[in-house]
Amino acid sequence: MNExxxxxxxxxxxxxKFKVYYDKPNTLKERIVFWKNNKAEERTVLKDINLKIKxxxxxxLIGVNGSGKSTLLKLMTKIIYPTKGKIITKGKLxxxxxxxxxxxxxxxxxxxxxxxxxxxxxxKSEIDERLDDIIAFSELEEFIDNPVRTYxxxxxxxxxxxxxxxxxxxxxxxxxxxxxxDQHFQDxxxxxxxxxxHSDKTIVIVSHSLDSIRNLCNRAxxxxxxxIKRDGKTNQVIDQxxxxxK
Amino acid sequence: MQLVKNLYSYRELLxxxxxxxxxxxxxxxxxxxxxxxxxxxxxxxxYAIVFPYIMRVKTDNYLIFLIIGVIPxxxxxxxxxxxxxxxxxxxxxxxxxxxxxxxxxxSVAVSGLVNFLISCIIILLFCIFGGVGVxxxxxxxxxxxxxxxxxxxxxxxxxxxxxxxVKDTEYIVQFIINxxxxxxxxxxxxxLFPEKIRWILNLNPMTHIIDGYRDIFLYHxxxxxxxxxxxxxxTLLILFxxxxxxxxxxxxxxxxx
Numbered sequence: 001m002n003e004x005x006x007x008x009x010x011x012x013x014x015x016x017k018f019k020v021y022y023d024k025p026n027t028l029k030e031r032i033v034f035w036k037n038n039k040a041e042e043r044t045v046l047k048d049i050n051l052k053i054k055x056x057x058x059x060x061l062i063g064v065n066g067s068g069k070s071t072l073l074k075l076m077t078k079i080i081y082p083t084k085g086k087i088i089t090k091g092k093l094x095x096x097x098x099x100x101x102x103x104x105x106x107x108x109x110x111x112x113x114x115x116x117x118x119x120x121x122x123x124k125s126e127i128d129e130r131l132d133d134i135i136a137f138s139e140l141e142e143f144i145d146n147p148v149r150t151y152x153x154x155x156x157x158x159x160x161x162x163x164x165x166x167x168x169x170x171x172x173x174x175x176x177x178x179x180x181x182d183q184h185f186q187d188x189x190x191x192x193x194x195x196x197x198h199s200d201k202t203i204v205i206v207s208h209s210l211d212s213i214r215n216l217c218n219r220a221x222x223x224x225x226x227x228i229k230r231d232g233k234t235n236q237v238i239d240q241x242x243x244x245x246k
Numbered sequence: 247m248q249l250v251k252n253l254y255s256y257r258e259l260l261x262x263x264x265x266x267x268x269x270x271x272x273x274x275x276x277x278x279x280x281x282x283x284x285x286x287x288x289x290x291x292x293y294a295i296v297f298p299y300i301m302r303v304k305t306d307n308y309l310i311f312l313i314i315g316v317i318p319x320x321x322x323x324x325x326x327x328x329x330x331x332x333x334x335x336x337x338x339x340x341x342x343x344x345x346x347x348x349x350x351x352x353s354v355a356v357s358g359l360v361n362f363l364i365s366c367i368i369i370l371l372f373c374i375f376g377g378v379g380v381x382x383x384x385x386x387x388x389x390x391x392x393x394x395x396x397x398x399x400x401x402x403x404x405x406x407x408x409x410x411x412v413k414d415t416e417y418i419v420q421f422i423i424n425x426x427x428x429x430x431x432x433x434x435x436x437x438l439f440p441e442k443i444r445w446i447l448n449l450n451p452m453t454h455i456i457d458g459y460r461d462i463f464l465y466h467x468x469x470x471x472x473x474x475x476x477x478x479x480x481t482l483l484i485l486f487x488x489x490x491x492x493x494x495x496x497x498x499x500x501x502x503x
Contacts, residue, residue: 018501019501027412027413027414028412028414029414031412074500077343077344078344079340079341079342079343079344079500080497080500080501081497081498093344095343095344097342097343098342102338102339102342102343114258114262115262117258118256118258118259118261118262119259119339119343119345120343120345121255121256121259121345122258123255123257123258124258124261127258
């Protein structure tokens with residue numbers, strides 16, 4: 001068995017530092033005149049993280065606010081880049097960091113499906129193929145040709161989630177969005193994620209709803225202060241996490 | 247090579263972005279897209295009145311001469327102005343989704359190119375009805391247009407990216423463009439420029455590009471080989487530098503914005 005080929009996400013010695021400006025210099029003048037004041041505090045958010053996620057795994061990242069989970073997820077999607085180290089991902093990647101990125105309020109739901117899916121790197125014919133699935137999943141058939149500014153926030157989210165979930169990427173990165181829409185739609189999303197889990201998709205979820213993680217993930221990684229505190233079976237990691245964070 | 251492959255797989259995004267650029271710019275105005283053709287024509291009208299009558303410039307076919315200068319120049323400046331700010335304008339999606347960031351400046355340049363090629367119909371109409379006529383040399387139009395496209399693309403790659411870090415770039419470049427308008431033979435022929443410093447004019451790639459357009463539209467002749475080589479050389483150099491700067495700086499976009 002070739003183990004190396006099976007790794008979908010490989011995080012090698014990744015350190016991420018952010019510069020925190022008290023008063024960020026935006027113009028040349030400010031940079032020159034106030035160069036002494038441009039002290040930026042460096043904050044290390046992730047410290048030498050090593051992580052291998054195998055193809056087909058469903059992994060949860062847990063930890064308190066500000067522990068660096070979302071930063072790690074953003075690094076995986078290549079929105080930001082590590083200060084040190086590297087991250088190698090294999091296969092098409094979709095991130096659901098914030099739903100509805102790139103939605104235009106004046107365009108119709110249908111037009112926005114095209115626009116949003118093209119941001120995820122789909123071609124026209126691929127979107128055509130999936131259009132019916134996306135609309136059916138969102139249950140917005142009656143409203144699909146209305147501008148999205150007329151949508152309620154729940155409808156907006158449903159549409160966005162349906163697009164993202166139907167991109168059919170190999171790797172799916174999800175940040176705290178399991179609470180989409182009403183109970184009925186949430187259950188549906190959950191079922192869809194269950195279904196994806198049993199296919200060979202790799203899923204990484206950042207979430208605070210530990211109960212859903214218990215059901216969904218077979219591995220959990222606990223991040224604390226930029227370090228991996230524990231990595232292992234979901235239930236064991238969560239039990240310890242709950243005990244220590246009481 | 248990786249870049250080309252990446253861009254190819256995101257071609258749908260490029261397409262919808264170009265559409266948005268073209269449609270979005272004059273959205274809400276009464277005449278809409280027509281403005282992108284009306285604008286240079288009005289500019290030409292002003293110069294055509296000011297220069298022959300007030301400044302007493304005497305050049306044959308001055309009106310057509312002007313149009314062939316102003317329309318390619320409009321292509322250059324519109325793309326420059328929009329390209330400088332496109333990354334800042336799209337801060338929202340840059341912070342949320344990964345996609346090849348190069349798409350943004352490229353769509354600005356492509357929409358400019360499309361606009362320019364349509365505007366060339368105006369030039370042609372003026373040539374035909376202004377008694378200048380057309381010739382086989384027009385076959386070179388796509389070549390020169392492509393060179394101008396790549397040149398301006400290289401520039402907005404570089405300055406658009408720098409502008410994220412130092413916002414003054416936008417204003418400095420805007421000033422240089424305004425100055426360059428007079429440093430390019432748009433309103434006058436090269437021969438009117440003092441001979442001693444004419445070499446400065448020749449350092450400007452836009453000089454060669456505009457002269458090139460005039461050769462094929464107005465004078466019905468091949469642009470000189472030196473001129474051609476200079477255009478291609480500087481364009482490739484600027485494009486290469488632009489891509490290098492952009493690739494170096496794009497990693498910080500999401501954090502700086």
